[in-house]
Amino acid sequence: MADDGSILVTGAAGQLGAVGRTVTRLLLDRGLPVRAMVRREDDRAAALRAAGAEVVVGDLLEPADVYRVVSGCRRVYFGMSVSAGYLEATVTMAAVAREVGLDALVNMSQMTVSQMSIQNTTPSPQQRQHWLSEQALAWSGLPVVTIRPTVFLEGFFLPLTGPSVRDRGRIELPFGLGKTSPVAAADVARVVAAVLADPGPHLGRIYELTGPRSQDMHGVAREYSDALNREITYSDIPPEDWERELKRAGLPDHLTRHLVTMAGLNRAGRYDRMTDGVERVTSRPAMSVREFVSLHADEFGGRRSRMSSAVVGLKGPRRRQDKKRKRGGSGSRTVAGIRLPWQTLPSQRLIG
Ligand SMILES: NC(=O)c1ccc[n+]([C@@H]2O[C@H](COP(=O)([O-])OP(=O)(O)OC[C@H]3O[C@@H](n4cnc5c(N)ncnc54)[C@H](OP(=O)(O)O)[C@@H]3O)[C@@H](O)[C@H]2O)c1
Numbered sequence: 001m002a003d004d005g006s007i008l009v010t011g012a013a014g015q016l017g018a019v020g021r022t023v024t025r026l027l028l029d030r031g032l033p034v035r036a037m038v039r040r041e042d043d044r045a046a047a048l049r050a051a052g053a054e055v056v057v058g059d060l061l062e063p064a065d066v067y068r069v070v071s072g073c074r075r076v077y078f079g080m081s082v083s084a085g086y087l088e089a090t091v092t093m094a095a096v097a098r099e100v101g102l103d104a105l106v107n108m109s110q111m112t113v114s115q116m117s118i119q120n121t122t123p124s125p126q127q128r129q130h131w132l133s134e135q136a137l138a139w140s141g142l143p144v145v146t147i148r149p150t151v152f153l154e155g156f157f158l159p160l161t162g163p164s165v166r167d168r169g170r171i172e173l174p175f176g177l178g179k180t181s182p183v184a185a186a187d188v189a190r191v192v193a194a195v196l197a198d199p200g201p202h203l204g205r206i207y208e209l210t211g212p213r214s215q216d217m218h219g220v221a222r223e224y225s226d227a228l229n230r231e232i233t234y235s236d237i238p239p240e241d242w243e244r245e246l247k248r249a250g251l252p253d254h255l256t257r258h259l260v261t262m263a264g265l266n267r268a269g270r271y272d273r274m275t276d277g278v279e280r281v282t283s284r285p286a287m288s289v290r291e292f293v294s295l296h297a298d299e300f301g302g303r304r305s306r307m308s309s310a311v312v313g314l315k316g317p318r319r320r321q322d323k324k325r326k327r328g329g330s331g332s333r334t335v336a337g338i339r340l341p342w343q344t345l346p347s348q349r350l351i352g
Pocket residue numbers: 010011012013014015016017018019020038039040058059060061079080081082083089108109110111126148149150151152153155156185345351352
């Protein structure tokens with residue numbers, strides 16, 4: 001198959017983590033040609049086109065669509081929102097990639113997979129599908145690079161703690177005292193973009209990605225407090241109440257079971273992981289919770305300003321860095337009490 005030099009980025013419109021959208025921007029910033037795959041024409045597709053990407057529309061569950069969008073590309077980022085068809089989409093991509101030939105397939109997975117085996121699985125259908133997807137890609141013989149992040153700050157902490165932090169000054173999650181090391185999807189995207197830009201040294205590797213600190217939720221709450229300049233506390237809520245709330249929000253069963261499993265694994269200390277994957281690949285450390293909450297302060301109800309802190313906290317290089325990171329826009333709307341980024345359209349797919 002002829003190589004037109006483009007890099008295919010799937011899931012490029014972006015919902016929550018929006019890794020694909022950020023990867024597209026980072027590759028374009030490097031001057032590389034990007035074919036950005038979206039599911040439909042909308043404002044997000046128009047924005048990608050305006051930024052310089054070739055936008056293609058298709059469904060990752062439709063083999064003919066996948067064949068059409070992959071053809072002509074030798075490097076692919078494969079990722080899409082958490083959904084029941086994830087394994088089918090991965091295997092479809094693998095079949096097409098074997099047919100047309102690729103130089104690199106960067107596959108989005110999850111950190112939990114590293115602790116899974118035939119004998120030791122989890123109740124999350126998403127995690128099971130990621131485990132099987134990794135198996136299938138290994139059998140495929142394709143040149144794969146595997147990305148296994150821990151929980152996303154954008155895709156989990158922002159939508160699921162934003163409203164309670166804004167309204168009650170509390171992080172309300174059933175995480176017990178388990179430690180956790182959330183990572184910014186923006187950092188995950190930096191890793192993916194670096195790999196796609198020069199895949200050779202990375203082929204066959206698995207990158208496990210965490211934030212810079214593993215701590216319990218009281219520690220996470222202290223980082224929120226520092227970022228927002230007001231007291232944020234952690235409330236360990238009963239898992240059954242949380243599950244009921246997720247169901248009330250109308251989430252699909254696949255997603256609810258995934259989130260409930262994540263919470264259980266957090267309580268059991270299974271997210272107490274630390275790696276230097278982000279820094280190793282990008283030469284820049286991973287973003288802290290405090291930095292992330294500072295960047296999204298409005299979505300967490302705002303930073304309490306005092307004359308002294310406004311001067312000390314938000315002037316100078318830090319403020320310029322924050323502004324730069326904010327480019328590309330943010331915003332949100334609330335669905336059934338859960339804060340979603342503005343880009344999210346249907347309420348059915350919350351966490352990606
Ligand atoms: N959230 C977390 O905490 C976390 C942690 C570790 C790993 N991950 C992994 O990260 C991945 C999600 O990444 P993300 O947050 O960057 O995704 P995302 O932004 O939520 O979604 C990416 C895009 O996938 C598109 N999509 C969904 N189904 C599709 C289909 N059938 N065909 C074509 N496009 C489709 C969606 O299009 P529309 O917007 O048009 O619907 C969406 O824009 C998953 O593999 C997840 O397991 C997530």
